[in-house]
Amino acid sequence: MKSARSDLDIDVISRYPTSSGYLLQQDIQQDALFLHNSKSGKGLVGSFKRKVANRLMPDIMMAHLGKGGVFKSFAVPPHLKAFTESLAKYDAIIQVGGSFFVDLYGVTQFDHALCALMAKKPIYLIGHSVGPFQNPRVNALANFVFDRVNSLVLRESVSLDLMKRDGVTSSKVAAGVDTAFLVRAREVENPSHNLLHWQGIISSRKTIAITVRELAPFDKRLGVTQKEYEAAFGRVINAMIAEGYQVVAFSTCTGIDSYAKDDRMVALTLRDHVEQPEHYHVIMDEFNDLELGIxxxxxxLTIGTRLHSAIISMNFGTPAVAINYEHKSMGVMNQLGLPQMATDVKSLMDGSLIDKVKSVLADYDNIKLKVNTAVANEREIGNRITEEILKVLG
Structure with a gap:
């Protein structure tokens, strides 16, 4: 946006402003709604109150936004009212995806959009994967919000298929790209010792990068336990090492700033399944997207459970195979015209992922050319969408 319009003042909020500011080297403001939700609900009574509040909140907000009914007699919760009032000074709100609007993540994912609607501000949801919406309450809320936003720009078309299947309105949907493709590949002016250290290790031997994660809350939907997933990934690592590669585990989600998920812990447990651990490394350092890309x-090659890692990898010229634990990875690869670079968790479990990776490596130069062409096209589309939104804002 800054490259398209130099006269913009942009405030960025994050659930973790300290770590985000450190990694991005810019001022980031605290997401007040996340702070409220994370601090409330301690203990048995607090947890019960939070669950009741979360159950009532969407109905109260929708009632005040024009739906009416008995819930309009309830006051808007103070933290939502305060956040709504804080939006008064802005001309527009852009909520960047991500995969937030998913039934398994619950109704609070819609808080920011509801507040923007309460503040009567234009709101654009950019670069999202959404769905499924099999939970009736989340489905109703999604219908309400998505019908009222200015635009819901999806980063892939499988989300649109899920919306149609689950009966969620798609009237505001526009085709878009994942915003991570807009990160410009460039070098760091003053690389840190840690970055230089890992550049040296990776350059010392042909390297396959991987990302792993704690599968929950998707484990039950997938029918795969965490232990089964880790054992299967261990077999992939062993197969790659047997082909002459070293394997380096990257992380796009870490425990920095008290974040609950830390992919590095999963990567460390994989050591127990690796037959030649001297050729398996886990990056424990904190790197931003630019440093990860470098x-x-x-x-x-990258084999990524985390879609973000696959996108960063391709954005910086390295082909990636994305493992689908939900639909978004398949959708993004389909949109790139690279469906063969997406695979499901089942292929990881039955070992066919190893054959897929070997076939990619056998046709590497051709695939690398296709990836680079597809990424350049996605970046062009993403920049055009950004410019179009800015034109609408005036």
Whole structure:
């Protein structure tokens, strides 16, 4: 946006402003709604109150936004009212995806959009994957919100298929791209010792990069336990090492700033399944997207459970195979015209992922060319969408 319009003042909020500001080297403001939700609900009574509040909140907000009914007699919760009032000074709200609007994540994911609607501000949901919406309450809320936003720009078309299947309105949907493709590949002016250290390790031997995660809350929907997932990934690592590669585990989600998920812990447990651990490394350092991209650019291939890692990798010139634990990875790869670069968790479990990776490596130069062409096209589309939104804002 800054490159398209130099006269913009942009405030960025994050659930973790300290770590985000550190990694991005810019001022980031605290997401007040996340702070409220994370601090409330301690203990048995607090947890019960939070669950009751979360159950009532969407009905109260929708009632005040024009739906009416008995819930309009309830006051808007103070933290939502305060956040709504804080939006008064802005001309527009842009909520960047992500995959937030998913039934398993619950109704609070819609808080920011509801507050923007309460504040009567234009709101654009950019670069999202959404759905499924099999939970009736989340489905109703999604219908209400998505019908009222200015635009819901999806980063892939599988989300649109899920919306139609689950009966969620798609009237405001526009085709878009994942915003991570807009990160410009460039070098760091003053690389840290840690970055140089890992560049050296990766350059010392042909490298396959991987990302792993704690599967919950998707484990039950997938029918795969965490232990089964880790054992299967261990077999992939062993197969790659047997082909002459070293394997380096990257992380796009870490425990920095008290975040509950830390992919590094999962990566460390994989050591127990690796037959030649001297060729398996886990990056424990904190790197931003630019630094991750620089390191991934020195790798030969990325096998990513985290879609973000696959996108960063491709954005910096390294092909990636994305493992679908939900639909978004398949959708993004389909949109790139690279459906063969997406695979499901079942292929990980039955070992066919190893054959897929070997086929990619066998046709590497051709696939690398296709990836680079597709990414350049996505970046062009993303920049055009950004410019169009700014034109609408005036």
């Amino acid at each position: 390191l991934l650019s020195h790798c030969h």
